[in-house]
Each structure stands twice: as structure tokens, then as C-alpha cells.
Amino acid sequence: MMVATHVAFGAFCAVGAALLLHVPPLAAGLLLLGGVAGSLLPDLDHPKSWLGRRLPWISRPIAYLFGHRGITHSLFAVAGIFYVCTACLHEWGINLGQAMPLVLGLCVGYASHLVGDWLTPAGIPLLWPIRIRFRAPLMLFSLPFMEPLAVTGLWFGAGFLMSKTF
Numbered sequence: 001m002m003v004a005t006h007v008a009f010g011a012f013c014a015v016g017a018a019l020l021l022h023v024p025p026l027a028a029g030l031l032l033l034g035g036v037a038g039s040l041l042p043d044l045d046h047p048k049s050w051l052g053r054r055l056p057w058i059s060r061p062i063a064y065l066f067g068h069r070g071i072t073h074s075l076f077a078v079a080g081i082f083y084v085c086t087a088c089l090h091e092w093g094i095n096l097g098q099a100m101p102l103v104l105g106l107c108v109g110y111a112s113h114l115v116g117d118w119l120t121p122a123g124i125p126l127l128w129p130i131r132i133r134f135r136a137p138l139m140l141f142s143l144p145f146m147e148p149l150a151v152t153g154l155w156f157g158a159g160f161l162m163s164k165t166f
């Protein structure tokens with residue numbers, strides 16, 4: 001799955017969460033920001049990914065220790081992101097309630113990436129360290145025009161949902 005598809009799906013899911021939770025517009029914006037960022041994080045385990053090329057000093061050790069689509073593509077990682085974010089906010093004395101939409105967006109975007117990779121033939125080790133790979137490949141995505149079409153549809157969908165939060 002292309003990085004643009006992950007980002008668009010992360011944005012769509014984050015805005016969907018904002019709508020479901022009836023958050024005010026500023027919080028919806030933070031959720032969206034977190035969703036976009038979170039959708040990029042799992043592929044930090046691949047030095048040639050969009051984020052891996054920008055943060056090679058983090059990406060290479062993770063890739064060396066765990067390989068691509070290892071620990072970063074698991075429920076363990078989603079829980080870890082939530083825990084690390086809330087622990088950092090607490091440590092830095094930042095109001096947890098005000099920053100929670102950003103943390104929630106990160107987790108939603110992260111989880112959306114896992115769902116996206118779940119739909120590919122390689123699947124994901126959702127229950128890492130248990131090595132079972134979860135997959136439900138959508139063969140439609142192997143068609144060359146499907147991902148650009150999905151990206152466009154997801155951004156239009158996210159825009160529509162965002163308009164409903166105001």
C-alpha cells in the first residue's frame with residue numbers, strides 16, 4: 001500500500017472518530033493531525049519508507065532488530081504509542097485532557113495503517129510476538145488505478161466528514 005493511501009485512510013479514520021466523539025472543531029483538527037502522523041509511524045521499521053528515509057537513525061535499528069512488518073505492525077505497538085504519549089505528556093506537565101485528541105488521533109491513524117496493511121497479501125503480525133499473520137487481501141488494490149482512486153475518495157470522504165464536525 002502506498003504512503004498516500006495510508007495517509008488518506010488515517011485522515012479519514014481520524015475525522016470519522018472526531019465525528020463519532022462529537023469533539024469541537026479545534027479538537028477535530030488535532031485528531032486529524034494525529035491521524036495523519038500516526039498513519040506514517042508503523043513503516044518506521046522500513047528504512048526506505050517515507051518516514052524511514054527521514055529518520056534513518058531510528059528506522060535502521062528497528063529494521064535490524066525486528067524486520068519490516070514486525071513489532072511496529074501489532075496491537076502491542078498501538079498500546080505502546082498510547083502509553084508513551086500519555087507518559088510523555090504527564091512528564092512534561094502538559095494537560096492530558098487538552099492533548100488527548102492528538103494522542104487519540106495518533107492511535108487511530110496508527111491503527112488505520114495496520115488495517116490497510118491487513119488488506120495486503122503480506123498481512124500483519126497483529127498479535128506479535130505470536131508469529132501468526134493476519135491478512136484479508138483486497139485484490140482490487142493490485143489494479144494500477146485503484147490506489148489513486150482510493151486516495152481521492154478517502155480525502156473527499158474525510159472532507160465531507162470534517163464539514164459535519166462544524
Ligand SMILES: [Zn+2]
Binds near residue numbers: 043073
Ligand atoms: Zn506498513
